Amino acid sequence: MAMGxxxxxxxxxxxxxxxxxxEAAAYPSNAGITARWFPDRERATVSGLFxxxxxxxxxxxxxxxxxxxxxxxxxxxxxxxGSVGVFWVIAWYVIYAENPEDHKKISQHELSxxxxxxxxxxxxxxxxxxxxYKLLRYRNIWAMCIGFFTINYTSYxxxxxxxxxxxxxxxxxxxxxxMVAALPLIxxxxxxxxxxxxxxxxxxxxxSL
Numbered sequence: 746m747a748m749g750x751x752x753x754x755x756x757x758x759x760x761x762x763x764x765x766x767x768e769a770a771a772y773p774s775n776a777g778i779t780a781r782w783f784p785d786r787e788r789a790t791v792s793g794l795f796x797x798x799x800x801x802x803x804x805x806x807x808x809x810x811x812x813x814x815x816x817x818x819x820x821x822x823x824x825x826x827g828s829v830g831v832f833w834v835i836a837w838y839v840i841y842a843e844n845p846e847d848h849k850k851i852s853q854h855e856l857s858x859x860x861x862x863x864x865x866x867x868x869x870x871x872x873x874x875x876x877x878y879k880l881l882r883y884r885n886i887w888a889m890c891i892g893f894f895t896i897n898y899t900s901y902x903x904x905x906x907x908x909x910x911x912x913x914x915x916x917x918x919x920x921x922x923x924m925v926a927a928l929p930l931i932x933x934x935x936x937x938x939x940x941x942x943x944x945x946x947x948x949x950x951x952x953s954l
Contacts, residue, residue, distance in 0.1 A: 746824050747763070749819070749821070749827075779791045781843070781844055781845065783859065784858065784859055786945055786948070787862075790944075792941055797934040797938050800934035800937065803930045804927040804934065806826070807923040808923035810822055815920065907929070908922055
């Protein structure tokens with residue numbers, strides 16, 4: 746929402762950096778929620794679902810934001826889109842509990858399904874957390890870092906370079922550009938969910954991580 750208050754390049758850059766710092770917690774939080782709330786055999790599917798939502802958001806945002814800018818103003822567009830996030834925070838605060846045991850509406854059957862399917866009971870305060878730098882000892886962490894580098898590179902390619910290319914080199918108007926630029930993100934969203942499901946099936950068959 747604050748992005749709409751920018752008065753020039755410096756303030757826009759500063760607000761964008763602040764947004765990046767603020768949203769940096771999203772993926773670690775999503776991973777933590779997945780570990781706490783789902784049995785191990787469903788983790789990759791759930792991870793694919795929550796990450797595909799970012800592709801879905803980008804796909805919807807492309808034509809929607811272009812249309813809103815054409816209808817009203819880019820500052821108001823930031824205000825409207827940001828306000829959706831505020832409402833989501835309120836809803837999440839009401840619905841979510843840190844651990845399944847703390848949720849008022851969870852059944853004993855569902856709780857058993859979650860906990861019996863986990864090799865490690867997350868949320869156990871007697872277990873001391875690992876220092877972050879010790880994670881660098883593991884090959885899986887390096888593989889994840891490389892994977893995220895490639896997916897972030899291609900994602901930002903599609904949401905930054907592609908729209909400009911479609912308008913300047915292909916002569917598309919803003920509304921048509923918004924629809925076309927959404928297509929790679931929609932494809933990514935579908936494939937990511939499938940890839941998560943396949944990953945779970947592979948691990949379930951006892952293939953080495």
